[in-house]
Amino acid sequence: MIITLPHNFEPRWYQRPAFEAFDKGYKRILLVHHRRAGKDKSCFNLMVRAAFERVGSYFYFLPTFAQARRVIWHGMDGAGFPFMSHIPQQLVARVNETDMRVHLKNGSIIQLVGSDNIDNIVGTNPIGCIFSEYSLEDPNGWNFIRPILRENKGWAVFNGTPRGKANHLYKLHEMARNNDDWFVQKLGVDDTGVMSEEDVNAERLAGMDEELIQQEFYCSFDGGMSGAYYISGMQDAERQGRITDVPHDPMLPVNTCFDLGISDSTAIIFFQQSPAGQIRILNYHEANGEGLQYYVSFLREIANEWGYNYGEHIAPHDIMVRELGTGKSRFEIARGMGLKFKPSRKLPFQDGINAVRMALPMCWFDREKTERLVEALMSYQKRWDKQQRCWRDQPLHNWASHGADAMRYLAVGRKNARIHQDSERYAPRYAEPADSHSWMAA
Numbered sequence: 001m002i003i004t005l006p007h008n009f010e011p012r013w014y015q016r017p018a019f020e021a022f023d024k025g026y027k028r029i030l031l032v033h034h035r036r037a038g039k040d041k042s043c044f045n046l047m048v049r050a051a052f053e054r055v056g057s058y059f060y061f062l063p064t065f066a067q068a069r070r071v072i073w074h075g076m077d078g079a080g081f082p083f084m085s086h087i088p089q090q091l092v093a094r095v096n097e098t099d100m101r102v103h104l105k106n107g108s109i110i111q112l113v114g115s116d117n118i119d120n121i122v123g124t125n126p127i128g129c130i131f132s133e134y135s136l137e138d139p140n141g142w143n144f145i146r147p148i149l150r151e152n153k154g155w156a157v158f159n160g161t162p163r164g165k166a167n168h169l170y171k172l173h174e175m176a177r178n179n180d181d182w183f184v185q186k187l188g189v190d191d192t193g194v195m196s197e198e199d200v201n202a203e204r205l206a207g208m209d210e211e212l213i214q215q216e217f218y219c220s221f222d223g224g225m226s227g228a229y230y231i232s233g234m235q236d237a238e239r240q241g242r243i244t245d246v247p248h249d250p251m252l253p254v255n256t257c258f259d260l261g262i263s264d265s266t267a268i269i270f271f272q273q274s275p276a277g278q279i280r281i282l283n284y285h286e287a288n289g290e291g292l293q294y295y296v297s298f299l300r301e302i303a304n305e306w307g308y309n310y311g312e313h314i315a316p317h318d319i320m321v322r323e324l325g326t327g328k329s330r331f332e333i334a335r336g337m338g339l340k341f342k343p344s345r346k347l348p349f350q351d352g353i354n355a356v357r358m359a360l361p362m363c364w365f366d367r368e369k370t371e372r373l374v375e376a377l378m379s380y381q382k383r384w385d386k387q388q389r390c391w392r393d394q395p396l397h398n399w400a401s402h403g404a405d406a407m408r409y410l411a412v413g414r415k416n417a418r419i420h421q422d423s424e425r426y427a428p429r430y431a432e433p434a435d436s437h438s439w440m441a442a
Contacts (some may be wrong), residue, residue, distance in 0.1 A: 005052060006045035007088045008081065014185075014192050015042040021183035022046060022155070030176045031159040032169070032186040035216040037194055039159040041077055043130045045086050046157065051108040052091070056127035056154075058110045059145075063136040063398060065114030071132075072112050073100045115141040116399060119288060127154035134160040135169035138399035139375065162221045166231060166238075166378035170221050188218035227381040229353055229395070229404070233360035234378045243374060246280050246366040248272070253311030254282065256299070257413065258341070259406035260316060260330065264288070266295065267402040269373065269410055270308070279363045279414070282306075284373040286402055292330065296337045313339060314413035316405075317346040344413030350393065355411035356404075376403030 011019055015038065018029055033039050044060065051058050062068040075083045084102075087110070093103040099120075100112035113121055115137040129145055131137055142156070149156055160169050176182035189195040200217050204210070212227075214220040237243055248254070252272045259267040270283035283306070285298065302308065319331045320343055326333070331341055347355070365374050379400040382393060395401060 003088050003090065005049040005088075007048065007086050009041065009045045009086055011042055011045075012038060012192075014187055017185060018042065018157070018183065019046060022050070022157075026181075026183045027149075027153070027155040028176065028179075028182045029155075029157040030173060030182060030184045031157070032162065032173060032184075032219050033159060034188050034192065034194070034219055035161055037187065037192055038077075040071060040075075040132055041083065041086075043132060043157055043159055044072060044083055047110060047128060047130055048087050050128050050155075051104060051110055052106060054127060055107040056109075056152075057124055058108065058128040059113045059121060059124075059126045059130075060110065061113050061115050061129060061131045061137060061141055063114065063133055063138075064116045067133075068112040068114050069100060113141075118144055125152060127152050128156075129154070130157045130159070132159050134158045134172070135163040135167050136160070136398070139168040140372075140399070162215050162219055163379070164215075164223055164228075164231065165221050166234060166375070168375060173221070186219055188220075190218065228378065229380050229382065230356060230360065230377045233357055234374065237360065237363060237365065242363065243365045243367050245368075246282055246364050248282055248306060248308070249274070249280070250307060250309070254303075254308040255311045255314065255414070257314040257406050257410035258295075258316070259402050259409060260319065261288070261402065265399075265402045266290065267373075267406040268295065268298075269370075269403075269406045270302070271410065271414075273415060277362055277416075279359060279410075281363060281365045281370050281373070283366065284370040284403065286372065292334050292337060292339070296334070296339050299339070312342045312413075312415075314344050314409050315341040316409055317343050319343050342413060344409045347412055349395075352408040352412055356408055359411040359414075373403045373407070376400040377407060380404035 018031060019042075021029055031039060031043070047058050047060060060068070060072060062071060072083045077083070087102060087104075091105050093105045095102050102110045104110070111121075115131075118138070118141050125148060126145065127149070129149065131142060134142075142158075145156070148154070158169075158172060163169060173184065173186070177184045189200065195217065200213060203213060203217075208216075211223040214223055249272055252274065255271055255273070257269045257271070259265075261267075265286050265288045268285045269281060270285075272280045272282065274280065283302070285302075287294065287298075299310070303310065315331070315334075319334075319341055320329050322329045331343065334341055367374075376399070380403075381396050381400075383396050395404070
């Protein structure tokens with residue numbers, strides 16, 4: 001029996017150059033294509049073919065694990081053909097439904113991965129990776145994978161549509177288009193002809209705003225990230241030179257602000273407030289799956305490394321809630337370890353968003369040590385309601401949420417915070433234990 005790869009797929013004319021570039025030996029490919037251009041269908045078939053040409057592990061990344069299952073594992077094209085059926089069944093050895101992993105008879109493995117769950121592939125050695133909808137992915141996924149691919153001469157393909165110039169897709173595009181080692185293709189609907197002007201106008205009439213149309217259908221990087229909460233304030237910070245080298249002032253205390261995760265990431269912002277009202281954000285740290293003891297030790301280490309003299313440690317208001325298992329709150333547990341938290345006020349979500357917007361004009365960000373926080377604040381966005389074709393004033397929970405939540409607690413919990421006058425009634429009620437002279441207490 002003769003099996004031809006790609007299987008049950010014929011690349012469209014504008015998709016062929018990527019296959020040709022791969023065959024010529026390009027190890028890095030970037031495809032900035034408009035919505036409905038068939039990015040995932042062509043990229044998945046490229047990976048399937050590659051898995052039979054060289055035995056190894058191949059990872060197909062999407063922004064979230066749930067999205068990988070919905071879009072590829074259970075996904076179909078417009079004609080109802082399943083994506084996974086592009087892998088010929090005669091060549092499949094076994095399938096792991098839970099991990100979305102296919103073992104091929106030649107020894108290769110194809111696995112779907114969410115960039116929100118990168119820990120699942122720690123210790124693996126992929127030789128081919130596709131990063132789909134890269135503008136929405138956690139950029140740490142590529143940072144984790146790139147040295148592995150460099151060492152084993154592996155390859156990476158990125159696809160996506162623009163999300164403004166503040167996004168990591170734009171940075172990758174600007175680097176790649178001037179790099180001979182990269183194949184780059186940027187196509188809007190006026191290039192491919194997949195959609196007509198009448199189709200685009202129909203989206204306008206249905207309520208899709210023009211900035212989003214330019215991003216999604218014409219691949220324009222010129223707008224901001226549509227639906228982003230803080231993009232205007234962060235772009236002002238960049239234009240005004242407030243994302244730069246921010247020195248530590250040993251005469252001022254260093255405060256921290258935590259977004260405490262339990263089964264999720266914990267984010268810590270390190271900042272100083274000057275007498276003139278500047279908020280100097282010195283450092284940022286994010287970790288996943290660690291207990292309070294890890295963060296207590298980390299604060300000690302970074303204090304010794306950078307010479308920090310700590311002031312307040314701001315935490316979410318729910319740190320006072322007692323856990324069923326221990327009967328103690330995380331406030332009490334942390335205090336027993338020598339870390340005294342100051343709970344932030346409990347506010348409606350929108351009041352917290354407004355507090356950040358009011359604080360941003362006073363913020364200075366260290367370009368190197370807070371790079372991930374800066375990108376998180378630029379990328380933090382509302383949910384898009386596909387049925388109603390509008391942005392819901394509800395946050396999209398993804399990799400950017402952790403830094404954005406920590407920033408919200410900073411804006412609400414810092415000294416002299418400007419909060420809506422009616423918000424005082426949301427302040428938490430708790431009886432604070434008698435003070436102790438812990439090494440981190442304010």
